[in-house]
Amino acid sequence: GESVGLHLPTLSVQEGDNSIINCAYSNSASDYFIWYKQESGKGPQFIIDIRSNMDKRQGQRVTVLLNKTVKHLSLQIAATQPGDSAVYFCAVLDSGGGADGLTFGKGTHLIIQP
Amino acid sequence: DAGVTQSPTHLIKTRGQQVTLRCSPKSGHDTVSWYQQALGQGPQFIFQYYEEEERQRGNFPDRFSGHQFPNYSSELNVNALLLGDSALYLCASSQVKTGGATDTQYFGPGTRLTVL
Numbered sequence: 001g002e003s004v005g006l007h008l009p010t011l012s013v014q015e016g017d018n019s020i021i022n023c024a025y026s027n028s029a030s031d032y033f034i035w036y037k038q039e040s041g042k043g044p045q046f047i048i049d050i051r052s053n054m055d056k057r058q059g060q061r062v063t064v065l066l067n068k069t070v071k072h073l074s075l076q077i078a079a080t081q082p083g084d085s086a087v088y089f090c091a092v093l094d095s096g097g098g099a100d101g102l103t104f105g106k107g108t109h110l111i112i113q114p
Numbered sequence: 115d116a117g118v119t120q121s122p123t124h125l126i127k128t129r130g131q132q133v134t135l136r137c138s139p140k141s142g143h144d145t146v147s148w149y150q151q152a153l154g155q156g157p158q159f160i161f162q163y164y165e166e167e168e169r170q171r172g173n174f175p176d177r178f179s180g181h182q183f184p185n186y187s188s189e190l191n192v193n194a195l196l197l198g199d200s201a202l203y204l205c206a207s208s209q210v211k212t213g214g215a216t217d218t219q220y221f222g223p224g225t226r227l228t229v230l
Contacts, residue, residue, distance in 0.1 A: 004156075034218065043118075043204050043221035044157065089156050101147060101170050102206075102219060104156030 002027040004092050004105035012111040019077040021108045023090035028071065032093040034102070035064060035075045039086045047075070047088075077110075085112045116141055118207050118222035126228045127195050135190045135225045139207030145169075146188035147219060148180060149204040157204055163188050164210060192227075200229045 005024040013019045025033075031052040036044035050057045050064045050073075057064050063076040073090050087109050091102040119138045127133050139146050145164045149157035159172035163182035182188045186207075192199055203226075206219035 036221070043223045046218055046220055049218055091156075101159030101162055101172055102149075102157075103159070104149075106154075106156050 002030060002092055002094055002103040004090060004103050008108055009106065010109045010111065012113055013080050014113050015080060015082060017080055019075075019080045019084070019110060021075045021077075021088050021090075021110065023073040023075075023105050025071050025073065025090075025092045025103075027092070027094055028068070030071075030092045030094050033064070033066060033073050034091045034093075035062075035073075036089045036091060036104075037084075037086045038089060038107070044089060080110075080112055082112050082114075085110060118205055118220055120203075120205050120222040120225050122225060123223065124226045124228075126230065128230050129195055129197060131195050131229075132191065132193045133195060133227060135192075135203050135205075135227070136187065137190070137205030137207075137222060138187045139205075140220050143207035143209045143220075144186050145208045145210055146182060146186065147206045147208070148188070148190045149206065149221075150174070151202040151204055151224070153201075160190070195229045197229050200227060202226050 003026045034049040035047040038044045048059045048064050050066050061078045065074045087107040089104050089107045091104045121136045147162040148160040151157040160174050161171040162169045166182045177193045179191045202224040204224045205222045208219045209217045
């Protein structure tokens with residue numbers, strides 16, 4: 001089955017700096033990748049997604065990069081703000097044409113230093 | 115546009131009891147997935163419901179069961195509760211696309227279950 005790994009459980013950055021959160025996955029058949037943000041006491045909030053036919057996708061202040069060769073995914077947050085403080089999860093979906101249960105990593109806790 | 119809603123927000127049960135958690139999907143969504151999130155961990159997939167049937171199941175015992183109603187809302191039932199069932203239970207809704215795969219899953223706020 002799929003496994004999703006984490007590079008750093010905690011990341012501390014200065015307010016205004018850029019943040020990069022990394023994720024690795026195991027199944028080369030995975031074809032859909034999502035980043036979620038989870039604040040304390042809340043459910044995961046969708047940030048951005050990317051499909052396997054792309055290697056980069058940009059949103060508002062966020063960019064997701066996908067490297068299928070090394071099975072690596074990253075989330076870049078530009079000009080990090082205090083409101084970005086949360087746990088960030090990557091989630092992976094395997095293709096199969098059927099039901100879609102996401103496999104999550106353990107999460108990276110992003111801490112913003114003033 | 116209402117998002118995914120879950121009830122109750124918190125629940126305390128004792129070992130051996132049974133519990134039912136409820137979820138209403140986001141407007142326009144027809145698929146509901148349930149996840150268990152232990153403290154400090156990522157969510158783990160329990161099962162997914164579409165057209166009132168279980169489509170896929172994760173690595174959870176039969177004590178975990180579910181149901182989907184004609185209005186797409188869903189229930190998660192857990193029997194014979196164990197201490198280890200204490201967790202945040204998350205519901206996510208999505209919409210089936212042409213070809214059968216589902217679109218992005220949007221999560222509710224979760225139900226915090228404590229088993230004593």
